[in-house]
Amino acid sequence: MRLPKHMIGLCRAAVILIAALLAGLTAGTPAQAQEGYWRFTGYSTTPPQAQLDETDRGMRQMGRVSETRASGAFQPAESGAGTVDLFFKNDDIDRRQYLTTLKFSFTTGVEMRTLTPGQKLHFNGTLVIGGNPLAKAMPATGNGGVSAGNGDYFISMAGAIDQPASSTGDLLVQRGGDTLTLHVMGHIGAYGGLSGTMHINYQWVQGPPPALTGQPAPTSGGPTGDGLGSRIDVNELNGLWSGVWIRRPGTAIFDAVWRSSQYGEVRDVVRLESINGDKIVFKRDGNGGRYYGTFSPDRRTISGGASWYSAGMTWSARVGGR
Numbered sequence: 001m002r003l004p005k006h007m008i009g010l011c012r013a014a015v016i017l018i019a020a021l022l023a024g025l026t027a028g029t030p031a032q033a034q035e036g037y038w039r040f041t042g043y044s045t046t047p048p049q050a051q052l053d054e055t056d057r058g059m060r061q062m063g064r065v066s067e068t069r070a071s072g073a074f075q076p077a078e079s080g081a082g083t084v085d086l087f088f089k090n091d092d093i094d095r096r097q098y099l100t101t102l103k104f105s106f107t108t109g110v111e112m113r114t115l116t117p118g119q120k121l122h123f124n125g126t127l128v129i130g131g132n133p134l135a136k137a138m139p140a141t142g143n144g145g146v147s148a149g150n151g152d153y154f155i156s157m158a159g160a161i162d163q164p165a166s167s168t169g170d171l172l173v174q175r176g177g178d179t180l181t182l183h184v185m186g187h188i189g190a191y192g193g194l195s196g197t198m199h200i201n202y203q204w205v206q207g208p209p210p211a212l213t214g215q216p217a218p219t220s221g222g223p224t225g226d227g228l229g230s231r232i233d234v235n236e237l238n239g240l241w242s243g244v245w246i247r248r249p250g251t252a253i254f255d256a257v258w259r260s261s262q263y264g265e266v267r268d269v270v271r272l273e274s275i276n277g278d279k280i281v282f283k284r285d286g287n288g289g290r291y292y293g294t295f296s297p298d299r300r301t302i303s304g305g306a307s308w309y310s311a312g313m314t315w316s317a318r319v320g321g322r
Contacts, residue, residue, distance in 0.1 A: 072198030
């Protein structure tokens with residue numbers, strides 16, 4: 001059956017109108033999705049230390065040993081690095097004391113003061129658990145992980161005393177709601193248990209993200225403000241050692257090549273443990289010691305000492321220099 005000419009004209013007009021509306025909606029969607037960003041507003045740790053202290057006092061009043069601590073730190077500028085530290089000490093019915101510690105650290109190596117929808121963050125995590133012989137014999141174990149909002153952990157790992165673990169995971173930043181929270185969890189399972197979670201909070205802001213300042217511009221293959229890729233000069237008691245921190249793809253582990261007139265060439269593995277404000281900590285696998293450093297005010301150099309020398313040893317790094 002043929003439609004009348006005036007009906008054909010109306011149908012064509014309707015099709016054209018619908019197509020125009022769909023085209024307008026399609027063209028407008030990406031622009032609307034990009035009109036905003038997530039702004040970092042701060043972080044907190046649960047349970048609060050005051051709550052843990054109150055529990056410890058109650059246990060000690062009953063004649064038991066109880067000492068628990070949970071803390072977190074996050075550096076959003078330049079490196080996107082954070083750490084959760086747990087300390088758990090108690091005793092059993094025979095008054096034998098158990099001590100377990102946990103450090104779960106992560107870094108993204110990128111600026112995290114602002115996040116934009118569609119941005120992909122690559123997390124590198126390390127988990128280190130320590131403890132006394134009784135805790136090791138249990139055996140005490142630990143877990144660490146990071147999740148976004150109410151979602152599953154996109155990075156998760158488990159380990160035991162003297163058995164460090166590492167893992168990587170990716171987060172695709174989404175748009176939804178007015179707030180976004182990253183949850184960084186650490187858990188000790190020993191004679192009893194202790195959990196601590198750091199909550200990293202963001203607020204949705206309409207408009208384009210601001211231009212962030214106060215950070216050195218990264219160079220190709222070089223550091224992003226944390227000293228990685230920079231030359232390290234170490235004046236130890238046995239001579240001058242020098243090397244370069246080299247980022248292995250997808251990990252938070254770094255190769256150090258030291259050259260000494262006394263020992264020749266020595267290779268070791270060094271891990272970036274944490275960055276908190278102007279403080280930075282590396283851990284050396286060879287002797288289990290730590291390098292503690294402080295950024296200069298312009299963040300172009302780092303200097304400090306090491307845990308295994310009380311005096312006579314210093315090191316320095318030129319950020320961005322080779």
